[in-house]
Amino acid sequence: MQLPTGFQRLRRLRRTAGIRSMVREHVLNTKDFIYPLFAAHGTGVKEEIASMPGVYHLSIELLKREVEEISELGIESVLLFGVPAHKDEHSSEAYAEQGIVQQAVRAVKDVNPDMTVITDVCLCAYNPDGHCGIVRDGQIVNDDSLVLLAKTAVSHAHAGADIVAPSDMMDGRIAALRAALDQAGFLDIPIMSYSVKYASAFYGPFRDAAHSAPSFGDRKTYQMDPANSREAMRESMADVEEGADFLMVKPAMAYMDIIRQVRDNFDLPLVAYNVSGEYSMLKAAAQNGWIDERQVVLELLTGFKRAGADLIITYHAKEAAQWLRG
Template identity: 60%
Template sequence: MSSLLRPRRLRASAGIRQLVRETTLEVGNLVYPLFVVPGNQIRREISSMPGVFHLSPDMAVKEAAEAFSLGIPAVIIFGLPEYKDAEGSSAWDMNSPVQKAMSLIKAALPEIVVIGDVCLCEYTSHGHCGLLKGREVDNDSTLELLAKTAVSQAQAGADIIAPSDMMDGRILAIRNALNESGYSNVSIMSYAVKYASAYYGPFRDAADSAPQFGDRKSYQMDPANSREAMREVELDIAEGADIIMVKPALVYLDIVRQVRDRFDYPLAVYNVSGEYSMVKAAAAQGWIDEKRIVMETLVSMKRAGADIIITYHAMDVARWLKEE
């Protein structure tokens, strides 16, 4: 073999590999999800997501503070309300755990970025992401409620609103409502490409958000489609989205790459609960090296084009990066 063709020369040592590394994972890329519940002094591990906790608003402040101390710049907040009804009215109740947690976190940590997930599934008695007409989710009547939820979260201190419902037109409705309410500087991170995925199972346990009947395939995307994803991104950008998201991340890296190549917008991915829990389960059995698997997985998301990674591994990754 010719001595001129030796790619291995650039793999010869850790120092050389670092010098020529094309993709770098940094703690500043990470967003840490928090699940808040009613009450005080509650920190209860979620059985299907080892290492992730239900937190009362006061304890969510402590968790956010720990994340921020590790260099994680942002948290995204989900919540289990005290009450549920057909329209999900607790979603915009300023006394709900999400709004309380946001207010407390921003008061204690003004520099941390607080992202509010906007959807109704956690708050409706039927578990669907919008108002029902019969057994169908009605798109247009849901938009006003999503907008009310977004404004309430902005009032509570959210820096970014992240609608995950997949109703058509919700970005424009939320953008108009925020502007009209004096929150024109609050950004929108759109779950523009959200697939009807089996990888959400542990999250639905954590957020008590499983639908009481049917499924979400009439509004979340068909996993078989990629061209449709590009149309969804185009529409959300046209309606005023500031950041685009693809969810799930790991089995949709081809979609992440297509979005990155086509759109010059900040791009987020969600390393979802099913991806997380499978890693934790295999690691608990000793079948995999958890640290190596997690780091390789998140690097693949960066390599595919993601700027922002929402991940339940964020705290561990931040510690591992400090060790390097």
Template identity: 60%
Template sequence: MNIGDFHRGRRLRRTAPLREMVRETELRPADLIQGYFVVDTPDAGFEKPIGSMPGQSQFSVERLVVRVGKAMDLGLRSAIVFGLPQKKDPAGTGAYADEGIVQRAVRRLKETYPELVVVTDVCLCEYTSHGHCGLLNDHGEVLNDPTLELLAKTALSHVRAGADIVAPSDMMDGRVGAIRVALDAAGFSHIPIMSYAVKYASAFYGPFREAADSAPAFGDRRGYQMDPANTREALREAAADFAEGADILMVKPAMPYLDILRLLRDNFDTPIAAYQVSGEYAMLKAAIANGWLDPKRAVLESLIGIKRAGADMIITYFAEEVLPWLK
């Protein structure tokens, strides 16, 4: 081979301006959705750090409003809210109560920051005394169809409170359709649904159980969340939710399922979301705390990888931390 006959890729990597000029994937503030945990408490100043998620806390409504305001000053555009009620019961009634914790938090956020895109997680697990995502029969099995009505009521209560997007995460069959029908019938046909379409039964949810106090009292959720070994099933689940009216399809978790994320990107024209879950966040934070990883480089690389695989938007607990780096 003669000198000059081979590809010289380094020509476009030589300087920072050249690298920026040919960069294929860009991470923007608008791509990031920060997750927040709000607690139903009479203590307006309540703020409790989450041990397994360094840098994250549970907030009262008042403290949440303050925290979100600071994040918006950094460029935050959207947030997803998870609620922790004072009381739980078998039917998860706190999930769809007009004065439930998420409903009150959404009202305050939208009153204070009307430009903020507020997404709400639609599920019953944080509100049921048994910790599962739906109603149970006498044998402790989750009942799919009777749960749909409660999920639709929950989504509708969130939208009436001011939510811009509802995101059902329960993995009940038919829940997107049930929610779409309920929203349309109530005059909210303009509200989009971000479906947790492809949600795996993952070990990476562990820290979230502490953050949201949502661990099952018995058993696990493998009977309704997806088997991590399956790929083709992801296409079936996504297609079903899309047919029922989902406007955004989500893959959860993100990093262990980048192949699935790319699969959805290649097969659906709808916007695709990915959820960098609590376990992914906790692992990176632990390695950073031990000095094993550079914080900025590692976190940005993890998010760029998710974006490159096909995500249009990313739910991540790193959003607040990352925003100053994107200016």
């Protein structure tokens, strides 16, 4: 048979593992990962979250042990969430000096001063309504919520947080936090904005983890419509103009097109949040033997980087770090 001439032999660069490694365009590294941790009051608390296998509520002394383990694996960043002892209409534990997140920040720094500690800034876990802002007459009030969110961010900075990450999606929150941090003397504390956060069905397991399910309605009046992409550019631009230092897309798996659009339009560091529902789906499939968990997770995380993410918040971080080391 006479073969055609002039076609490209692209397989030449796939022939051996060494060549494939040499020309690989995107490479995962444990430095890419931000590992979420859930701090809880009490002692001896290690409570697995039923809908998130392998993810736990941890009391402070066990959280310290977890930080020791992930430090050994080369994970350099954590994102802290708190499970408060009580909730009230003022979300007072969110900004209390001895609030659970504030205690957790100090604990992480005690174990590893070089660990980059990022704190989630929101009110949903701290008030009985389970909404991200103040609720009055069944409405989420934007501007008054900014006062408490800013107060929370400053309290986290006082506790030793390296970066604050507002996830509330109130309008003007970046400007409010930046002004409050600067006024308190924290001019060098960056803001990692949940700039593009969709009202997604993928958050279900997280609400079990943070005990933050809304007591009424939903979050569609302040989180984005999953059908919209141009709006994501407006949200990102607003945050850039207000002083954000990082941008984020959440969720990640169903929104890789948005990650790419944000990457192409803005030059700030970009974070992809691989959320709870995405994690739990893969865990369930792996436990049923339907997928090779290691290969699928590493492929997915690589996909986030290929789409344009610089950093990845993922509950897979600890396992992925072990796999990469192995």
